Amino acid sequence: MTSKLPNQKHFVHTTMVGALLLLTACSVNPATGERNFTAFMSLEQELRVGREQHPKIIAQFGGVYEDPKVTAYVDRIGQELAKVSDLPDLKFTFTVLDDDIVNAFALPGGFIYISRGLLGLANTEAELAGVLGHEIGHVTGRHSAQRYSQSVLAGLGTAGASILGSIFLGTSQVGDIVGQTSAVYLQSFSREHEFEADTLGVRYLARSGYTTEAMASFLTSLNAFSTLEAKVSGLPDPASRYNIMSTHPRTQARVVAATRAAEVQPVANPRVGNRDYLQAIDGVIFGGSPNQGYVRGQIFVHEPLNFRFEVPGGFTLFNGAQQVAARGPDNALILFNGGKIPHRGSMASYLTRVWAKNTPLSGVQAIKINGMDGAVGDTRLRNRNGVFDARLVAIRHDSDHIYRFMFLTPPSRTPALDKSIEDTILSFRRLSRADRAKYGPWRIRTRTVGSIDTVARLSRIMPMQGPKEEWFRVLNGLQPSEEPVPGQIVKIVVE
Secondary structure, three states: OHHHHHHHHHHHHHHHHHHHHHHHOEEEOOOOOOEEEOOOOOHHHHHHHHHHHHHHHHHHOOOEOOOHHHHHHHHHHHHHHHHOOOOOOOOOEEEEEOOOOOOEEEEOOOEEEEEHHHHHHOOOHHHHHHHHHHHHHHHHOOHHHHHHHHHHHHOHHHHHHHHHHHHHHOOHHHHHHHHOOHHHHOOOOOHHHHHHHHHHHHHHHHHOOEOOOHHHHHHHHHHHHHHHHHHHHOOOOHHHOOOHHHHOOOOHHHHHHHHHHOOOOOOOOOEOOHHHHHHHHOOOEEOOOOOOOEEEOOEEEEOOOOEEEEOOOOOEEEEOOOOEEEEOHHHOEEEEEEEEOOOOOOHHHHHHHHHOOOOOOEEEEEEEEOOEEEEEEEEEEEEOOEEEEEEEEEEEOOOOEEEEEEEEEOOOOHHHHHHHHHHHHHHOEOOOHHHHHHOOOEEEEEEEOOOOOOHHHHHOOOOOOOOHHHHHHHHOOOOOOOOOOOOOEEEEEEO
């Protein structure tokens, strides 16, 4: 009995302090008027988090999209919504990211991000405003502060003494929340927070005179886009790409319910802004950008970094901000990354002493790949999908840059894929003059529909893989059998 008393005292102390925090550390939500638990992140700390994480987000998601016309347009719409929000005095920052994934998210303190991939999918100014309004709703609803504070409180049973000691004794641990990685603030919100952000976003739309149906219409396009992307890739979750549905899991029914819950009066002559929007995004890059590289079927090309390679048939390539991935049959996977890596030794020493220094490799040998020094080694790894054979390849591209392949194959499939793996390795080479002339970015261009134009006629020049007519309909928000009408402005993708 006596040996358990200290633990019981600690439990009682922690529970009492936790209850005290729940009672005394709630703040009035500026957007809803309700009291929310935000004990572990004040408004000032939200601003600090946003400012410190902002450059990390830009680096993580491809950098800023450098198009003054587009960035000014997005900022103008965003600032207009922010002024009618429940935090009109907060300085909001709206950033367009050079990222082809359809994405939008917010950091604490008024930092809102939207990808050029999302701009390419939306069709009206009202739809853009709906996305921005939703993200503003997360900020004004202080959802990050609530989520963070609740996650800290949930850990009081095991870490209560150190956390509470930091708060009450004023030690430096209180400031650790600012040091969290950006991923902490980009996790998906709860269903309640998503519903509240939709409700607040609808209110901000109505206050700005936009149609309140814009959120639902954009979600329809987003669902169609996700379905088509999965169909073209043959995968249910193309490379598990970090997109808006991973951070904002919403359904059409919930968005419609949130619109009703917003209790706004119908807007007379609501703003839609189809023509203005399409004029603003005319020329926006679609898919990979020069700084990120291009996926062209089985080929990946990076012009500034001067290389290209080709993956086997049956694998689907995806380009991310940190690495390129190709997914194939039976969960086979190819990962490619690298860059400026200082290493003066051989590639074999880099492989064994740097990259895989804690992993035993077999069959390590030096190789030559199109005039470049390389090394290869094998091991066996286990991940959540099972046991895989892993082949690691390091290639010295020049004196400062090293690039790396990791091939993961189910042991039963490794012999059959061995030749394809070797072909992929040997396909890595520097770009020729012909390569540089051949590859370039795709762009969205607008067209006014003529009397003889049809989906088939307008879509046939588009360069993407898969059913071009379906791509055209998805990008223009058209139903499966719907045709554009003469005089309508539509989007096409051109090389």
